[in-house]
Amino acid sequence: MLAGLIYVLHPVQFEILPLPPRRRDALSAMFVLLAVGLDARRVRWPTAFACLCAIASKETGVIAAPLVFRVRGRRERQSEVGARARSAWRASWPSFALLAPFLVVRTVVLAVSAAARRRRSPAARRFCPR
Numbered sequence: 001m002l003a004g005l006i007y008v009l010h011p012v013q014f015e016i017l018p019l020p021p022r023r024r025d026a027l028s029a030m031f032v033l034l035a036v037g038l039d040a041r042r043v044r045w046p047t048a049f050a051c052l053c054a055i056a057s058k059e060t061g062v063i064a065a066p067l068v069f070r071v072r073g074r075r076e077r078q079s080e081v082g083a084r085a086r087s088a089w090r091a092s093w094p095s096f097a098l099l100a101p102f103l104v105v106r107t108v109v110l111a112v113s114a115a116a117r118r119r120r121s122p123a124a125r126r127f128c129p130r
Helices: 002-009 019-040 044-057 059-075 081-120 122-127
Strands: none
Touching: 019 044, 019 059, 019 081, 044 059, 044 081, 059 081
């Protein structure tokens, strides 16, 4: 948690010129840290919403849901690995439930835009024959 706060507040993040491109990095890191922190309080849906916000701010925020699952699995007290995984899944499934539709929509949008770009571009027709 401390390392994430140092990353977000470090002076390198506040240079004048590259501030707008890096704002997404800081937002994504903040929401990932928020998701892990909310998971420590054992609240499911706010954790899932923080994961969704991390993904919406930048694609690298997709790591939030697996990270919450992993941290929850490490915190469980059961000795059997399968029991810990089931318990972690029961606690973190809302994060994955919000992650799945986002990934499906993103994949469809990218596929449609790539297909449209290939149809319109003469260079694409020349280099990518059907």
